[in-house]
Amino acid sequence: MAEDSETKKVFDAEAAASLMKELRGTYASGKTRSYEWRVAQLKNLMKIVDDHEKDILDAIRADLSKPEQESYIAEISIIKSSCTRALGELNRWMKPEKVKTSITTFPSSAEIVSEPLGVVLIIGAWNFPLLLALDPAIGAIAAGNAVVLKPSELCPATSSLIAKLVGKYLDSSCIKVVEGAVAETSALLEQKWDKIFFTGSGRVGRIVMAAAAKHLTPVALELGGKCPVVVDSDINLPVAIRRIAGGKWASNNGQACIAPDYIVTTKDFAPKLIDALKHELEAWYGKDPLESKDLAHIVNSNHFARLAKLLDDDKVSGKIIHGGQRDKANLKFAPTILLDVPEDSLVMNEEIFGPLLPILTVDKLEDSFDMITSRGKPLAAYLFTNNKKLKEKFVKTVSAGGLVINDTVLHFAEKTLPFGGVGESGMGSYHGKFSYEAFSHRKSVLYRGFAGDASARYPPYSDRKLKLLKALLSGSVVGVILALIGWS
Amino acid sequence: MAEIENLEPDLEELRESYRSGKTKEASWRKSQLKGLLTLLKEQEKDIFKALEQDLGKHYAESYRDEVGTLTKSVNLALSSLKDWMSSRKAKLPIATFPSTAEVFPEPLGLVLIISSWNFPFGLSLEPVIGAIAAGNSVVLKPSELAPASSSLLAKTIPTYLDKKAVKVIEGGAAVGEHLLRCKWDKIFFTGNPRVGRVVMTAAANHLTPVTLELGGKCPAIFDSFSSSWDKEMVIKRVLGGKFGACAGQACIAIDYILVQEGFAPTLLELLRNMTKKMFGENPRETKSMARIINKKHFLRLKNILDDPSVQSCIVHGGGVDEDNLFIEPTILMNPPLKASIMTDEIFGPLLPIITLKKIEDSIEFINSRPKALAIYVFTKNETLKRRIISETSSGSVTFNDAIIQYAADTIPFGGVGESGFGRYHGKFSYDTFTYEKAILRRSLLTEFWLRFPPWNDFKLALTKSAYSFDYFGFLLVLLGLKIYS
Numbered sequence: 001m002a003e004d005s006e007t008k009k010v011f012d013a014e015a016a017a018s019l020m021k022e023l024r025g026t027y028a029s030g031k032t033r034s035y036e037w038r039v040a041q042l043k044n045l046m047k048i049v050d051d052h053e054k055d056i057l058d059a060i061r062a063d064l065s066k067p068e069q070e071s072y073i074a075e076i077s078i079i080k081s082s083c084t085r086a087l088g089e090l091n092r093w094m095k096p097e098k099v100k101t102s103i104t105t106f107p108s109s110a111e112i113v114s115e116p117l118g119v120v121l122i123i124g125a126w127n128f129p130l131l132l133a134l135d136p137a138i139g140a141i142a143a144g145n146a147v148v149l150k151p152s153e154l155c156p157a158t159s160s161l162i163a164k165l166v167g168k169y170l171d172s173s174c175i176k177v178v179e180g181a182v183a184e185t186s187a188l189l190e191q192k193w194d195k196i197f198f199t200g201s202g203r204v205g206r207i208v209m210a211a212a213a214k215h216l217t218p219v220a221l222e223l224g225g226k227c228p229v230v231v232d233s234d235i236n237l238p239v240a241i242r243r244i245a246g247g248k249w250a251s252n253n254g255q256a257c258i259a260p261d262y263i264v265t266t267k268d269f270a271p272k273l274i275d276a277l278k279h280e281l282e283a284w285y286g287k288d289p290l291e292s293k294d295l296a297h298i299v300n301s302n303h304f305a306r307l308a309k310l311l312d313d314d315k316v317s318g319k320i321i322h323g324g325q326r327d328k329a330n331l332k333f334a335p336t337i338l339l340d341v342p343e344d345s346l347v348m349n350e351e352i353f354g355p356l357l358p359i360l361t362v363d364k365l366e367d368s369f370d371m372i373t374s375r376g377k378p379l380a381a382y383l384f385t386n387n388k389k390l391k392e393k394f395v396k397t398v399s400a401g402g403l404v405i406n407d408t409v410l411h412f413a414e415k416t417l418p419f420g421g422v423g424e425s426g427m428g429s430y431h432g433k434f435s436y437e438a439f440s441h442r443k444s445v446l447y448r449g450f451a452g453d454a455s456a457r458y459p460p461y462s463d464r465k466l467k468l469l470k471a472l473l474s475g476s477v478v479g480v481i482l483a484l485i486g487w488s
Numbered sequence: 489m490a491e492i493e494n495l496e497p498d499l500e501e502l503r504e505s506y507r508s509g510k511t512k513e514a515s516w517r518k519s520q521l522k523g524l525l526t527l528l529k530e531q532e533k534d535i536f537k538a539l540e541q542d543l544g545k546h547y548a549e550s551y552r553d554e555v556g557t558l559t560k561s562v563n564l565a566l567s568s569l570k571d572w573m574s575s576r577k578a579k580l581p582i583a584t585f586p587s588t589a590e591v592f593p594e595p596l597g598l599v600l601i602i603s604s605w606n607f608p609f610g611l612s613l614e615p616v617i618g619a620i621a622a623g624n625s626v627v628l629k630p631s632e633l634a635p636a637s638s639s640l641l642a643k644t645i646p647t648y649l650d651k652k653a654v655k656v657i658e659g660g661a662a663v664g665e666h667l668l669r670c671k672w673d674k675i676f677f678t679g680n681p682r683v684g685r686v687v688m689t690a691a692a693n694h695l696t697p698v699t700l701e702l703g704g705k706c707p708a709i710f711d712s713f714s715s716s717w718d719k720e721m722v723i724k725r726v727l728g729g730k731f732g733a734c735a736g737q738a739c740i741a742i743d744y745i746l747v748q749e750g751f752a753p754t755l756l757e758l759l760r761n762m763t764k765k766m767f768g769e770n771p772r773e774t775k776s777m778a779r780i781i782n783k784k785h786f787l788r789l790k791n792i793l794d795d796p797s798v799q800s801c802i803v804h805g806g807g808v809d810e811d812n813l814f815i816e817p818t819i820l821m822n823p824p825l826k827a828s829i830m831t832d833e834i835f836g837p838l839l840p841i842i843t844l845k846k847i848e849d850s851i852e853f854i855n856s857r858p859k860a861l862a863i864y865v866f867t868k869n870e871t872l873k874r875r876i877i878s879e880t881s882s883g884s885v886t887f888n889d890a891i892i893q894y895a896a897d898t899i900p901f902g903g904v905g906e907s908g909f910g911r912y913h914g915k916f917s918y919d920t921f922t923y924e925k926a927i928l929r930r931s932l933l934t935e936f937w938l939r940f941p942p943w944n945d946f947k948l949a950l951t952k953s954a955y956s957f958d959y960f961g962f963l964l965v966l967l968g969l970k971i972y973s
Binding site for chain 2: 223456
C-alpha cells in the first residue's frame with residue numbers, strides 16, 4: 001500500500017534499481033507463479049473496473065473529454081472481457097503442451113512448458129490510457145510475471161487513478177505502478193527487464209528497443225501507421241459510412257492507432273461518398289461539431305498545434321471540403337475532410353492521429369494497392385467492397401497487422417485474433433491467448449529413454465556408423481533396420 | 489569478400505524479387521527447398537572437406553550435426569509446406585455473426601541471416617530453410633572465421649538457388665556492420681551475446697524484429713545412480729555432449745557438470761575411462777574430436793588453463809598443441825567459481841566438474857547465474873525432474889541426454905534471457921520468418937447501430953450486455969423488458 005509521500009519523491013536511476021531489486025526478490029520467491037495468485041490478481045483487476053467505473057470514466061473525461069460511451073466501449077468493457085477470458089482460459093493456457101517426437105530421438109517424449117519471463121515493464125499510451133496499461137498487464141499477470149506499469153503522463157488523472165487503484169487492489173509486492181514522464185521512463189529503461197511491452201509512436205519505439213538491446217530484453221512494440229480505407233462503389237453505403245465514421249471519429253476523434261487515416265476511392269464514387277459522410281457527421285455531431293458532447297478533444301496543445309499545421313500546409317489549402325473548425329483554448333477540433341491532397345503533403349506523410357480525413361481518388365482501386373504498400377506497413381488496412389476478386393487481391397497484396405473487409409477497427413475486439421503490427425507498425429502481438437504468450441517463455445522439454453542408443457552417434461567414427469546416422473536422421477525406420485542388419 | 493559500396497544494387501534486386509510476388513508462390517518455395525536438398529546431396533563431399541579444413545571435423549560428425557539435420561529439415565519443410573502456408577481460422581463470438589476471421593502467415597520481406605562459425609553449414613542453412621519456406625528473400629552472411637565453409641556456401645548457393653532472391657554475402661566485421669545499417673524486415677542472428685547486442689541496437693533503428701540465438705553456460709546435473717542405470721550409455725551421452733560437439737564449441741554443448749560430492753569420484757572415473765575409449769590416444773589424428781577454430785580462441789582457452797588456480801584442478805588431459813590448434817579432452821575438478829572458466833561460456837573442450845553437498849543445490853546454483861540455452865539433467869528421480877522444470881528457467885531442458893534436442897522438429901529451439909529470444913526448427917522456423925496477419929471479414933448486411941454516436945443510455949445498456957456475452961440480457965434490453973440506467 002503506497003504512502004502518498006512516496007509519490008512526491010523523484011523516481012531516478014537509483015529508485016529504478018531499487019525497485020528492480022525488490023521485484024526480482026519477490027519474483028524469485030515464486031509468489032507470482034501459482035494459479036491461485038494469478039486468479040486472485042485477475043479477479044481484483046476486474047473489481048477495480050467494476051467498483052470504480054464512475055471514477056475511471058471521470059478521470060478519462062478529465063484527461064481527454066471523451067464521451068462516456070466511448071470510454072465504456074473502448075476501455076472498460078474490453079478490460080472486463082479480457083479478464084473474463086483470462087480467468088476462464090488460464091488453466092488451459094498454463095498446461096504444458098505435449099508434442100510428438102520422431103525416430104531421430106527415439107525413444108523420447110517431449111512437451112512445451114510455458115513459464116513466465118520474470119519481471120516485465122509495460123508502458124502505456126495516452127489515447128486509451130486505462131486500456132493500454134491494463135490490457136497488456138492482464139496477459140503479464142496471467143502468465144505469472146511481476147509487473148511494472150508506466151501509464152502515460154499525458155493523462156495525469158487516469159495515471160494517478162491507476163496508481164491508486166492498482167496499489168489498493170493488487171499485490172503491490174509484485175505489481176507496481178511508476179508514474180512519470182521522460183525522466184522516469186528513461187530511468188526504468190536503464191534496468192534489465194525480462195520483457196518490455198510498449199504502446200506508442202515509432203519514434204519512441206526505437207528508443208525503447210535500443211534501450212532493451214543493451215540487456216538483450218525482448219520487446220513487443222505496438223506502434224501505429226497510416227491505416228488506409230479503400231472504398232468501392234458496389235457497397236451498402238449507409239452501413240459503410242457509419243463504420244468508417246465510427247472507426248475514425250468515434251475512436252477518440254481519430255486519435256487511435258487503428259483509426260482510418262485516409263480513404264481511397266474511385267473518382268466516380270467520391271462525390272457520393274463525401275456527401276454521405278457529411279450527412280452522417282451532421283447527424284452525429286450536429287451543425288456545429290465544436291459544441292457536440294460526443295466528440296473527444298485533442299489530448300494537448302502540442303498535438304493540437306501539430307494537427308493545425310497539417311491543415312495550414314500550403315499544399316492542402318483549397319482541399320478542405322468539410323469541417324476545419326477548431327477551438328484552441330478548449331482543444332476541440334472538428335471532423336475535417338480533405339479531397340485529393342498531394343501525395344507529398346504533410347498530411348499524407350505522417351500518421352494523422354486526429355480528425356482529419358484525406359480522401360484520395362483513383363481511376364481503378366487496384367492501382368492504389370501499390371501506393372498503400374509503399375508507404376510502410378500500417379497497423380490495419382480496411383476495404384469496403386462486395387467484389388470477391390478485389391477482396392482476395394487486397395488480402396494477398398496488402399501487408400498490415402490486421403485487415404478488415406467491410407468494417408473498421410472491430411478486429412481489435414476479437415480476442416481470438418492476434419493484435420499487433422509489422423514493419424513500422426510494430427512487432428509482437430497480444431489479446432486473448434496471445435497476451436499470455438507475449439509474456440511467457442515456451443520452454444522445450446525433452447525426456448530421453450535409455451533403451452536403444454545408437455553408438456553411431458559417438459566417436460570413434462566410421463563409415464558404417466555414418467550409414468546408420470543417415471538412416472536415423474532421415475526418419476526412415478526401414479533404413480535404420482537395414483543399417484543395423486548390415487552392421488552386424 | 490563483398491565490396492561494401494556494391495551492396496545496395498544487390499539488396500534492391502532482392503527487394504524487387506520479393507515485391508514481384510515470386511517468392512510468395514508455393515512453387516518457388518518448393519523449388520528452392522529442392523535446390524537445397526540437391527546441394528546437400530551433391531556437395532556432401534565438399535562440405536565434409538570444408539568442415540575438415542575449418543574445424544578438423546570428422547565427416548561422421550559433420551553429417552550427424554550438419555548435413556544430416558539439414559537434410560531432415562528440408563524434407564520436413566517440403567512435406568509440410570502446404571500445411572504451413574494455410575490460414576488458420578479463428579473462432580468468433582455469436583455477437584459478431586456473420587463475420588469470419590482467419591490468421592494468415594505472411595512473409596516478412598527481405599531477411600538477413602547471420603550465422604556462426606562452429607556449425608557453419610547447419611547454422612547458416614537451417615534458418616535459410618525457414619526463411620525460404622516462409623516466402624522471403626534472403627541474405628546470408630556466413631562467419632568469416634570458417635573461411636572454407638563460407639566460400640563453399642558463396643559458391644554453391646547461387647548455383648542451386650534463385651540468385652535473384654537468395655544471396656550469400658561474405659565478409660567480416662566491416663561487412664557485418666554495413667549490412668546492419670541497411671533496413672531489413674527481419675534479422676536472424678546466431679552468435680555471442682556481445683554481438684547480439686550490437687545487432688539488436690542496429691535493428692532498433694529500423695524497428696526490425698530480431699531473433700537472437702546466443703549461448704550461455706549449459707549445465708549438466710548428474711544425479712548419483714544405482715547399478716540399475718546403464719552407466720555406459722549415460723556417460724557416452726555426456727561426453728558426446730561435450731567433446732563430441734565440435735570440441736565443446738557449441739552453444740548447447742555441456743559447459744560444466746554439477747554432481748553430489750560423494751558421487752564425484754565415481755563419475756570422474758567413468759568419464760576418464762570413457763573419454764579414452766571414445767576419443768582414443770590421438771583424437772586429433774583420428775578426428776574423433778574437432779580442433780579449436782582459430783588462434784584467438786585457442787589462446788583464450790589456453791589462458792584459462794594457465795591460471796594456476798585452474799591448472800591445479802586438471803584431473804584429465806590438459807595437453808595443448810598450439811601449432812595444430814588442438815586441446816585434448818580435459819576434465820577439471822572444482823575450479824574456483826570466480827575464475828573465468830566458471831564465469832564465462834567455455835566454448836571449448838574443458839569440462840569442469842563442480843561438486844555440491846546435495847544434488848538439489850544445483851537448482852540454486854543454476855538460478856544464481858544467467859539463463860542458459862539448455863539445462864541437462866541426468867537422473868531417474870521424477871521429483872528432481874519436476875523441480876528442475878518448474879524452478880529453473882532456460883531455453884530448453886533435456887533429461888538424460890544432451891545436444892539431441894537440436895534434432896527434434898516438434899519442440900522450439902531458442903533461448904531466454906542472456907541466451908537469446910525467438911526460436912526455430914520445424915514449423916517454428918517458418919513462423920519466425922512470417923508474421924500473423926489477422927483478417928476479419930464482415931458483412932454489410934447487418935449492423936449494430938449501438939456502436940455509434942449519438943450516444944444514449946439505451947445503447948450503453950445494450951453494449952454492456954453484448955460485451956459481457958450476456959445474450960439474454962441483450963435480448964431483454966432490446967425488447968424493452970430490462971431496465972437500463
